Amino acid sequence: MASLIKLFLTLEPSLRFYLRSQRIAEVHEAIISSLIVCQPKDPIAWLISCLTEYHSLPLSDKVNLNWDYFIPEAYRPVNRPFNLESSLSYVFAVCDDSLEPTEEQIGIAISHYKSHIQKNLFSAWLRCYLIRLSERRWSEKKKHAADEYYRARYLNIYFRQWLQWVKDRIERQKAAVCHLKHCSETYQLRIILGEWNVVAQQARRTRDYFDRIERGEDNQQNGSLGQGEARDELSMLNREAAVRILAYLDIADLARCSQVCRNWKMLTQSSMLWAKLDLHRTNKVLSDRLAMRFIQRARPFLQHLNLRQCSRIGRLTFLGISSCKNLQDLNLSECPSVDDESIKIITGGCHILLYLNLSHTSVTNHSFRHLARHCHFLQFLSVAYSRQFSDRAFGYLANGRGCRKLTHLDISGCTQLTPVGFDAIADAFRDLEILVMDDINNLSDKHMHNLCKRMTHLKQISMWSSARRLSGYAFRQMTSLTKLTTVKFDSNKLITDEHLRLMCRSCSEICHLSIPDCISVTDMCMKHIGTLKHLRVLNVADCLLISDTGIKFLTEGACQNRLRELNLTNCMRISDSSITNLLRRCKRLAYLKLCYLDKITENGLELIGQMEQLILIDLTGTQTSDTTLKNLGYSGHLRSVILSSCRKITDLGLTKFTTACPNLEHLNLSFCAQLSDNAIRSMAFCCKYLTTLNICSCSLLTDMSLQYLSGVCKYLYEIDISYCQLITDKGLKCLGENSAYLKRVIVIECPNISRTAISLLLRRVPYVQYQYMDV
Amino acid sequence: MAGHKIKLQSSDGDTFDVEVEIAKQSATIKTMLEDLGMDEEEDVIPLPNVNSAILKKVIQWATHHKDDPPPPEDDENREKNTNDISSWDQDFLKVDQGTLFELILAANYLDIKGLLDVTCKTVANMIKGKAPEEIRRTFNIKNDFTPQEEEQIKKENEWCEEK
Numbered sequence: 013m014a015s016l017i018k019l020f021l022t023l024e025p026s027l028r029f030y031l032r033s034q035r036i037a038e039v040h041e042a043i044i045s046s047l048i049v050c051q052p053k054d055p056i057a058w059l060i061s062c063l064t065e066y067h068s069l070p071l072s073d074k075v076n077l078n079w080d081y082f083i084p085e086a087y088r089p090v091n092r093p094f095n096l097e098s099s100l101s102y103v104f105a106v107c108d109d110s111l112e113p114t115e116e117q118i119g120i121a122i123s124h125y126k127s128h129i130q131k132n133l134f135s136a137w138l139r140c141y142l143i144r145l146s147e148r149r150w151s152e153k154k155k156h157a158a159d160e161y162y163r164a165r166y167l168n169i170y171f172r173q174w175l176q177w178v179k180d181r182i183e184r185q186k187a188a189v190c191h192l193k194h195c196s197e198t199y200q201l202r203i204i205l206g207e208w209n210v211v212a213q214q215a216r217r218t219r220d221y222f223d224r225i226e227r228g229e230d231n232q233q234n235g236s237l238g239q240g241e242a243r244d245e246l247s248m249l250n251r252e253a254a255v256r257i258l259a260y261l262d263i264a265d266l267a268r269c270s271q272v273c274r275n276w277k278m279l280t281q282s283s284m285l286w287a288k289l290d291l292h293r294t295n296k297v298l299s300d301r302l303a304m305r306f307i308q309r310a311r312p313f314l315q316h317l318n319l320r321q322c323s324r325i326g327r328l329t330f331l332g333i334s335s336c337k338n339l340q341d342l343n344l345s346e347c348p349s350v351d352d353e354s355i356k357i358i359t360g361g362c363h364i365l366l367y368l369n370l371s372h373t374s375v376t377n378h379s380f381r382h383l384a385r386h387c388h389f390l391q392f393l394s395v396a397y398s399r400q401f402s403d404r405a406f407g408y409l410a411n412g413r414g415c416r417k418l419t420h421l422d423i424s425g426c427t428q429l430t431p432v433g434f435d436a437i438a439d440a441f442r443d444l445e446i447l448v449m450d451d452i453n454n455l456s457d458k459h460m461h462n463l464c465k466r467m468t469h470l471k472q473i474s475m476w477s478s479a480r481r482l483s484g485y486a487f488r489q490m491t492s493l494t495k496l497t498t499v500k501f502d503s504n505k506l507i508t509d510e511h512l513r514l515m516c517r518s519c520s521e522i523c524h525l526s527i528p529d530c531i532s533v534t535d536m537c538m539k540h541i542g543t544l545k546h547l548r549v550l551n552v553a554d555c556l557l558i559s560d561t562g563i564k565f566l567t568e569g570a571c572q573n574r575l576r577e578l579n580l581t582n583c584m585r586i587s588d589s590s591i592t593n594l595l596r597r598c599k600r601l602a603y604l605k606l607c608y609l610d611k612i613t614e615n616g617l618e619l620i621g622q623m624e625q626l627i628l629i630d631l632t633g634t635q636t637s638d639t640t641l642k643n644l645g646y647s648g649h650l651r652s653v654i655l656s657s658c659r660k661i662t663d664l665g666l667t668k669f670t671t672a673c674p675n676l677e678h679l680n681l682s683f684c685a686q687l688s689d690n691a692i693r694s695m696a697f698c699c700k701y702l703t704t705l706n707i708c709s710c711s712l713l714t715d716m717s718l719q720y721l722s723g724v725c726k727y728l729y730e731i732d733i734s735y736c737q738l739i740t741d742k743g744l745k746c747l748g749e750n751s752a753y754l755k756r757v758i759v760i761e762c763p764n765i766s767r768t769a770i771s772l773l774l775r776r777v778p779y780v781q782y783q784y785m786d787v
Numbered sequence: 788m789a790g791h792k793i794k795l796q797s798s799d800g801d802t803f804d805v806e807v808e809i810a811k812q813s814a815t816i817k818t819m820l821e822d823l824g825m826d827e828e829e830d831v832i833p834l835p836n837v838n839s840a841i842l843k844k845v846i847q848w849a850t851h852h853k854d855d856p857p858p859p860e861d862d863e864n865r866e867k868n869t870n871d872i873s874s875w876d877q878d879f880l881k882v883d884q885g886t887l888f889e890l891i892l893a894a895n896y897l898d899i900k901g902l903l904d905v906t907c908k909t910v911a912n913m914i915k916g917k918a919p920e921e922i923r924r925t926f927n928i929k930n931d932f933t934p935q936e937e938e939q940i941k942k943e944n945e946w947c948e949e950k
Contacts, residue, residue, distance in 0.1 A: 249888060253895050256903070260911035264947035271919035271940050273928050294947075302946050677874065701874030727874035 039066065046082035255282045263306065264294055286310035292320040292343070300326040307332035316341035320369075323348055330354040334361025345371040345394070355379035359386040371396035371422065380405035383415060390415040394422035396448070401426075403433030410440035419443060424450035431458040438466040445469055450476040457486045464489035472498035472524075479504040487511035491518040497546075498524040509536040516540040526551035528579070535562035542569020551579040553605070559585035560593075567597035576600050581607040581630075588616030595619050602626060607654075608633040614640050621646035628652040632680075638665025645672025652678040656706070659684065663691040670695040677701055682708035682732070692717035696724040706732040708758075715743030722750035729753050734760035741769035748773045755779060793820070794831040795846075801839040802831060805846055812849045814898035837893045841886070845893055848879060848902055855901070872905055872912075880909045884926070 023031070031037065043062055052058040062082045249257075258269065258279055270280040289310060291298055303325045307314065314336040319325060326349050333339065339362040344350045350373040359365070359382045368387070370379075371394045380401065383390065393415065395401070409415050418441045423429065429452070437444075444467050449455060455478040463470075464486075470493045475482075479501035487507055490496075496519040507530050516522070523546040527533070534557040541550065542565050550566075552558055563586060566572075575598045580586055586609050594601060602625050606612065614637055620629060621643040627650065636644075636658040642665060644650070650673050655661060661684045670676065676699040681687060687710045696702075702725045707713055713736050721728065728751045733739055739762055747754065757773060758781045759765060770782050793810055794802045810832075811817040819832060834842065872880075880887060887906060894903035914922055923930060932940065 249891060250895070253891050253903075253907070257891075257907045257910045257914075260908050261914060265915050267944040267947040268917065268919050269914060269922065271932075271937070271944060272922050272930070274931050276928070277940070297946060299946075675875070701878070703874060727877055 042078065042081050049083050251279070251282070254279050255284050258282075258285055259288075262290060262294065283310075283313040287313045288316040289314060290316075290318040291322055292318045296323075298322050299324050300328045304328040304332040307336060311336050312338065314339055318343040319347055320344070321346045325349060327354070327357075330357045333358050336362060338364070340364060341367040343367075343369040344373060345369045345396075347373060350375065352376055352378040352382070356382045359383055363387065364389055366390060367392040369394045370398055371424075373398050374400045376400045377402060377405045377408065381408045384408045384411060384413075387415060388413045388417070390418055392420040393418055394420075394448075395426060396422045397425035397451075399426065399428050402428060403430055403436060406433055406436035406440055410436055414440055416441065417443065420446040420448075422448040423452070424448055425452065427452055427454055429459075431456075431461070434459040435462045438462040442466060443469050446472040448472075448474045449478050450474060452478040453480065455479065456481045457483055457489075460486040460489055464492050468493065469495055471495050473500070474498070475501035477502065482506065484508065484511055488514060491515050494518050495521060497521050500524070500526040502527065503529040505530070505532055508532050509534055509540065512537040513540040516544055520544065521546055523547055523574075524549040526579075527555065528553040528581075529555070531556055533557065535559055535565060538562035539565035539569070542566045542571055545570040546574060547571035548574050549577040550575065551577075552583060553579045553581035553607075554583075556582065556584060558583045560587055560589045563590035564593050567593040572597040572599075574600060577603040579605040580609065581605050583609065584611065587611040588613055588619075591616040591619045595623055600625055603628045605630040606634060607631070610635055618643035620644060623647055624649070626650060628654075628678075630654040631658060632656040634658060636661060638662055638668070641665035641669040642672075645669045648673060648675065651675060654678075654680040655684060656680050657683040659686065662686045663688055663694075666691040667694040670698040674698050675701060678704040680704075680706040681710060682706045683710075685709065685711055688712045689714055689716045689720070693720045696720040700724050701727060703727050703729040703753075705730070707736065708732050709735040711735070711737050714738040715740055715746070718743035719746045722746045726751065727753050730756040730758075732758040733762065734758055736762055737764065740764040741766055744769045744773055748776045757781070795842065796831045796833045797837055797839040797842040798835050799839045801842075803842060803846055805849075806853075809846070809849045809853050812853065812899055812901070814900075816897065834897070836896045838889075841889045841893045844879075844882075844886070844890060845897065845899070845902065848876075849899065851875060851879075852901060872908055876905045877909070880906060 043059060046062065047055055047058065050058070065082070258266065261269065266280050266285065270277045286309065289306060291303060291306065303319070303322065307317070307329065311332075315338055317333065317336075317339060319329070320343050325347060333342070334357050342358070342362070342365060350370065352375060355370075355375060356379075363386055365387045366389055368383075368390060369392075373395075375395065375398055383393075421437070421441060421444055423437075439462075447463075447467070447470060452475075455475065460482065473490075473493070473496065480503050482501075482504055483506045488511065490499075491514045499515075499519075499522060504527075507527070512533060513536075517540070520543075522544050525541065525544070525547065526549070528551050530552075531554070533552070533555050538552075538558060539562075541547065550571075558580070563580075566575075578594070578598075578601060580590075586606075591612060594604075601623055604620070604623070604626060605628075607630050610633065612634055614635060617631065617634065617636055617640040620626065620640075624647060626647050629644070629650065629652070632654055633656070636655060637660040641655075641661060644653075645668060653669075653673075653676065661681075663686075666681070666687060667690070671694070679695070679699070679702060687707075689712075692707070692713060693716075697720075702721075705721070705725075705728065707717070713733075715738075718733075718739065721731075731747070731754070741764075744759070744765055747757070754777050756779045757777050759770065760781065760783045762782075765782075770780060774780050791807045792804045793807055795805055795810065795816070796802045807820070811820070816832060837845070880890075882890075887910065891903065891906045891910070894906055913925060917925065922928070930937070
């Protein structure tokens, strides 16, 4: 049967259609099954009979041909022996013509197919699209969720911070409230206690007073500072004022203050007090270790250190100094232990040193090398009277960065320097402003040559006792220093009016000019000096050729407005007309010295009293008489009067004078031999603020004078009673006991004063100068 | 040069007429006048931290010192007088400690450098050279160190007794 099926399957549809429409398969099945069942002897005749029977059937019966049609009923089996249906019907069913699609059906099928495809495609696309859409949505949701999460966390953080902050603020407010409460309670308590204290002390005072009265003591007032009547005021002051007070004490006193009470101890440790250490006053007790201890204690804030004359310091101190990084100011003058090694140690540590004083020490060139290497900010350097270094020292300072910011240099007494050294100085310090060259007696023109050319910023130059050898050349060079404001030199015979003219013309800023003992200058120079608009101080002492004409030129010049100090000592030719001119023109004159000008008569001297602003007048060796003194008193401003060797003065004059000048503080009456105790009495009566008195050689004075003085002049600081023959121990004792501020006493050649009196005096007064005449 | 006068009012309500130049020694008052542009004639400057008695003394000091001369510059033979409180000031400051300290506070508040310096120096002079016990007696201070502390501090500072 398989081959049959195969055959049918391979047939064309039209053939299959034919087979199907003629129902060949059923016929075939019926015939074969009848053959199988009936098994006739003549199959062919059977076949022909069956077929003719079938052929005669009507069409409707042909269609419904069963398989058992040709089998007589008696032999009909139940089961089909030969089931073709199942195998072939499938085949035939397929090629049923009714199943053969018509065009319409094909069309429908095609459209179905199309729509089916479309649907599939569409659905596939739709699926795909939906998938993507859902993916996108999902990713968006994810993102959204992530954002939300992020925001939430973000807010959380800030919220937490804010919460923390709010909590802190609340805490602080609570603390502040507590503190304020505490403060107000303390304040109230303080007020209450203060009041109670006042009442209690008043009661105590009254009780003491009554006790004293009962005991019969007289009510003496020892000063206004009664003991035990004050509160601890220093601790009540604000810290700033208390530290200010302690700043005036030296280290020994500070040490004692720290032992007083806890509050004072705390105040003495204030850093303001230790920024400036002045160990100069304790130089004798200051050992190396002790100095180092102080320096160590003040190490972070120490800025100024004064170790002048401290003879016992050594390496430890210098090591301590080098650890003070803020040190700006160091004074090591006259310390014998300062040498190159110590400078090396110090400069190694203190790099911001601004002020360094090494005068009178034994530093050599190496120290300067260390200075040049480390201390670039140095502004003030003093190596006065230190003779161990040479010219090369300044050569070192000129190298590299060196100390180029130096503005003040003091090389007084350094006679070992040669012009080479001075050239090196001029090279190194272009910005120098102040140069002090006192006591260099081999100073010559060669030294000055380069100095004047290079140091154009020089403002102050001082050459006391050094200018002797300078010639006109040097002074002409000095005219190139146009910024000079202070010029000081003395004893030069070669300077003439012409040089001064040049100098005054180019250095118009000069305000301080001191040229004593330059005997070649004449009145013409005063004319040139008068052109200096800013002149405040003029010293032409011992310039013998100056006369009234010169002063006239001076007072008519531009400097008349500002001239404050004038020294005309020994200018012998000056007479009354100068005083008139000075009075008329120089209104601001405050310090006037007219020593030994005996050409000035009383008329001139009287005019001095009319100088309104005069504070100091020196009339040593002039013709001052009583009338002069009377008129001198008109200017009530006088504080300092020197009447030494004015032999014409008597008690009357002095009395009149002192009555008019109650503010007198310094008085020199030495060699005024006519004065007696009455003069001193009236003077003491009027001038209770006297601090310095010189009555040397006033031989008529006795102990009474000293008694008058000590009773009234409580502020007497210094007194000179040399050569006063009549003064005895009694007077000295009076003086010693009653003068609380007396610090200096000079008692040379007083034959009636014994050694015991002097030694008694020494217990109270720190400085007593005495000398015994060997009888 | 007659100056304008201004009025200073103390904490007790008393007013004092003072010349402007004298009042300007106080940096506080000077700043008040310059910065606030006060009309010098009319307004009253209140000083709530200073009472009448102290203000009177301050005005007295300022009046005396209004024309203080600067020191001489030609200093060849100028003696170094370390007792640099002038005698008038010393006389002026002969008051009880309470007033002295009140003057310090007033000078601090009014920012008058000269008065502050001189009062602080006076108090410093009262401390100078005294042993701790004497200082305590002068200022009536209670010693609040324990004996051990006192011993220790004394030992630390015994170098100053060598003088």
